[in-house]
Amino acid sequence: MINRKATAVWKGTGKEGTGTISTQSTVLENTQYSFNTRFAEGKGTNPEELIAAAHAGCFAMKLSFELNAAGFTADELDATATVTLDPSKGQVTKSHIDLKAQIPGISAEQFAEIADKAKKECPISQLLNAEISLNATLA
Numbered sequence: 001m002i003n004r005k006a007t008a009v010w011k012g013t014g015k016e017g018t019g020t021i022s023t024q025s026t027v028l029e030n031t032q033y034s035f036n037t038r039f040a041e042g043k044g045t046n047p048e049e050l051i052a053a054a055h056a057g058c059f060a061m062k063l064s065f066e067l068n069a070a071g072f073t074a075d076e077l078d079a080t081a082t083v084t085l086d087p088s089k090g091q092v093t094k095s096h097i098d099l100k101a102q103i104p105g106i107s108a109e110q111f112a113e114i115a116d117k118a119k120k121e122c123p124i125s126q127l128l129n130a131e132i133s134l135n136a137t138l139a
């Protein structure tokens with residue numbers, strides 16, 4: 001089993017308070033987050049942005065593994081995940097991945113099949129209780 005940790009420290013009320021997020025790797029170290037970074041456009045990060053980063057990274061790596069298993073190596077996989085938070089429900093409702101891929105020798109049909117498999121089987125996709133969609137473009 002592999003365990004990864006992150007720590008969040010919050011001080012104050014939900015709206016006026018502030019927090020910091022730190023990760024085990026120290027890539028994030030006391031990174032600021034707040035009501036404004038989550039629900040407006042403040043400076044810092046927020047949980048949904050971090051989920052989007054995790055989903056984009058997980059999907060791109062899973063797709064790379066699936067391509068390798070099928071005998072292909074991508075020149076580049078450019079994945080952008082957009083996570084949607086519905087404040088009225090207080091839940092993440094969707095994560096949409098836009099993918100631009102450069103993969104020598106693959107057919108459009110093979111690409112679509114392998115990308116869809118990666119979308120479904122990426123561990124972050126499986127973790128999310130939300131709609132997962134994909135727009136995959138082969139260059």
